Amino acid sequence: MDEEYYERPIPLTWIGADDLPLLWVNRFIGQNLEDHFVLTVGQSVDPPLIGTPEEKREQLDQIAYVPVKPVARLAFSRARCEELIGILNVIKDGYDQQQTEGGGGGEL
Numbered sequence: 698m699d700e701e702y703y704e705r706p707i708p709l710t711w712i713g714a715d716d717l718p719l720l721w722v723n724r725f726i727g728q729n730l731e732d733h734f735v736l737t738v739g740q741s742v743d744p745p746l747i748g749t750p751e752e753k754r755e756q757l758d759q760i761a762y763v764p765v766k767p768v769a770r771l772a773f774s775r776a777r778c779e780e781l782i783g784i785l786n787v788i789k790d791g792y793d794q795q796q797t798e799g800g801g802g803g804e805l
Contacts, residue, residue, distance in 0.1 A: 724765045734778050739765040 722738040729735075741763050746753040773781070 720768045722768060733772050733774055735770065735772050737767055737770045739767040741765040 720740070722740050724739040724741050726737040726739075727734065728737075743763060744756075744760055746756050748756070
């Protein structure tokens with residue numbers, strides 16, 4: 698008796714995502730390697746410059762670099778890169794539409 702092969706999609710359920718810390722990121726580095734992409738995300742805060750314009754210039758001259766704290770380094774295939782771009786576009790478009798309509802934030 699031959700076994701029949703059939704395929705059906707199995708839904709994914711995200712379990713525990715709400716238990717993870719929500720981290721603010723504002724710095725990104727992307728690399729493409731031979732067969733995958735690497736995205737490093739991090740956070741930084743610009744140093745405060747206070748005083749007169751001249752004092753601020755002097756303070757700025759003393760800053761060699763602004764440190765970035767990496768919070769995640771992700772590797773994925775080209776197909777997953779396209780999926781990520783699509784998800785980010787949906788999120789961005791939904792945000793833009795909410796802003797145009799004067800609504801608040803929410804899940805998409």
